[in-house]
Amino acid sequence: MHTSLDCLPCFFKQILEAGRMLGLPPASIKHIMDEIGNELKHFPLDMSPPEMAYHMQRLFAEQSGKDDPYLEVKTLSNNEALAVIDELRSIVYESENPLKTAVKLACAGNIIDYGAFPSGIDVQAEITGILQQQGMSTDTDSPLFEFNAFRQALKSARRVMYIADNAGEIVFDRVLLETIAREFPLIELFFVTRGSPILNDVLIKDALDCGLDSVATVVSSGSKTPGLVLSKAEPAFLKLYHEADMIISKGQGNFEALSDEQGPIFFLFIIKCEVIMQHIGGAMRELVLKRNS
Amino acid sequence: MHTSLDCLPCFFKQILEAGRMLGLPPASIKHIMDEIGNELKHFPLDMSPPEMAYHMQRLFAEQSGKDDPYLEVKTLSNNEALAVIDELRSIVYESENPLKTAVKLACAGNIIDYGAFPSGIDVQAEITGILQQQGMSTDTDSPLFEFNAFRQALKSARRVMYIADNAGEIVFDRVLLETIAREFPLIELFFVTRGSPILNDVLIKDALDCGLDSVATVVSSGSKTPGLVLSKAEPAFLKLYHEADMIISKGQGNFEALSDEQGPIFFLFIIKCEVIMQHIGGAMRELVLKRNS
Incomplete structure (x- = not known):
């Protein structure tokens, strides 16, 4: 399944909610949004949402300093x-x-x-x-x-x-x-x-x-x-x-x-x-x- | 008023909804999201939401080819x-x-x-x-x-x-x-x-x-x-x-x-x-x- 345009605002919402759930400070959450924002142009919509979500989750690991934040x-x-x-x-x-x-x-x-x-x-x-x-x-x-x-x-x-x-x-x-x-x-x-x-x-x-x-x-x-x-x-x-x-x-x-x-x-x-x-x-x-x- | 982290997913939602309302093709809407995504790192949260919204609206004018798309x-x-x-x-x-x-x-x-x-x-x-x-x-x-x-x-x-x-x-x-x-x-x-x-x-x-x-x-x-x-x-x-x-x-x-x-x-x-x-x-x-x- 391709990624819908509707998925993109949802990615940012997920960053916000997951970031808060994982207890990341606001600056870290903003940093993840900045990074995903920056990568957006390299995400063609014919990729599936899980492929796009992977990059986001990689940043959660990086920002939380935990290999498995969840x-x-x-x-x-x-x-x-x-x-x-x-x-x-x-x-x-x-x-x-x-x-x-x-x-x-x-x-x-x-x-x-x-x-x-x-x-x-x-x-x-x-x-x-x-x-x-x-x-x-x-x-x-x-x-x-x-x-x-x-x-x-x-x-x-x-x-x-x-x-x-x-x-x-x-x-x-x-x-x-x-x-x-x-x-x-x-x-x-x-x-x-x-x-x-x-x-x-x-x-x-x-x-x-x-x-x-x-x-x-x-x-x-x-x-x-x-x-x-x-x-x-x-x-x-x-x-x-x-x-x-x-x-x-x-x-x-x-x-x-x-x-x-x-x-x-x-x-x-x-x-x-x-x-x-x-x-x-x-x-x-x-x-x-x-x-x- | 400063921009909240919660405003950022909302910006992308606005791009999607306004883009559709203005009849822009999906590729143009994606382009605006890419551009705003790319600019996100230059948007400190101590700017007010209208200052951030300005850039978005500028892109609507550009993509619609109309000085006043609304x-x-x-x-x-x-x-x-x-x-x-x-x-x-x-x-x-x-x-x-x-x-x-x-x-x-x-x-x-x-x-x-x-x-x-x-x-x-x-x-x-x-x-x-x-x-x-x-x-x-x-x-x-x-x-x-x-x-x-x-x-x-x-x-x-x-x-x-x-x-x-x-x-x-x-x-x-x-x-x-x-x-x-x-x-x-x-x-x-x-x-x-x-x-x-x-x-x-x-x-x-x-x-x-x-x-x-x-x-x-x-x-x-x-x-x-x-x-x-x-x-x-x-x-x-x-x-x-x-x-x-x-x-x-x-x-x-x-x-x-x-x-x-x-x-x-x-x-x-x-x-x-x-x-x-x-x-x-x-x-x-x-x-x-x-x-x-």
Whole structure:
């Protein structure tokens, strides 16, 4: 997906909000804005937003003097989400259609963006709201929620690769992967993290901390961007990627980076910005489960 | 008033929205963002927002190939507001406290920002809403609405200078000036425009088109910024400025430019952004009539 003109003001807003969340002094935040402002002319709009966001995050590391400025936020997110994992499992296994419920919860995990809401949000209320958003027992598909195609793809898949997004959220992903493993025990599952610290995106350590290795093989994509840009991923990972017969791409960043790629990709996220909304034709906060054609 | 870090993302948002309103192609809008991005490092935060906005507007003129890209918008605004002038006068003269009502209507004029709402808004509904916001018959003051001090200053003033803001809005200013002229017939009134096209700010022509010359002496400040920056105004105007014994500064842009100046200035506007809200301690859409100390 290309970067929209609308993304550019949003980059500066992100610098401001993330800078404050990370406790940077105003002069450092202004410096990051100056630097990104200066680089703007070298950012063609046919780059994807994650590629542009990478430069911004590099400056956060530089200004904070920390290789992983979001480390504390990520640990907090993981712990908060782990505290409700049994509740998530109960919701899934007691529902009429556990796989569908698990998919929706994974979407719910995507809205609970601890990066965007550093002071924490009401996890329980968010989950309840999202579960109520669409009838849980119906199996009707919509153009943006291709659940039947998703289940069908799982039926014939042998290797499924799940490309992760944020810390905290991955606990919700774990419950979905557990549900897939229960219903399709022959599938080999891979859980893919970023290659190095970028925003509050998950690293191998987060995946292990949240027990993803109990249900999937945890691998790093080598990607440094907040969204998996294939042209910048590690060759060893790419080999694995191309061997998978189904890719589940989680979150907006991965959608932005992978939406123009060919292949058996299912995008799973919740619409959190106007640009995405206009791009795929949904509504704000709509759940998306969309197959790449 | 200094520029807040929060203003910087807002500048880029303004480029996007104004660029689209003016019908510029995406490449031109991106070019303006690139240029402003590049200049960001030369914008210290101790400049006022209007000084920073000036550079942006210069680029709009350059990219649109028009010296006054907002000309049509301004003419439309003036005509729309002129169409309701008799109604505005009725509201004022039939009210219990015409001067106070006229001040509030002038605030209402400030919210009807045709620059920000190019497709037009419901003028009547906006006026009704603002008149209902505060009791019209009470004469109680608040720290942000120093009406008694305002009336008191008018009582002893001989030369009053009214520094105008946007097109359209000036019809509301005219009704206020007419009310002042009725209640204080000995006051000599000056109505001050910008010196050259900048945003949808008024020029001499707008003031004449809206009949301001029937109630005040219309003069240009020579200012090129959207907000009167005294250090950049014409010497001839500054002489007049310093001879006035009361200044009425209209709109947020003039407040941003003049709030650190000494002198008998009353600021008259409606709070339209978070930064101003935090700066003066009011609420969004609160009416402000504040004396400079």
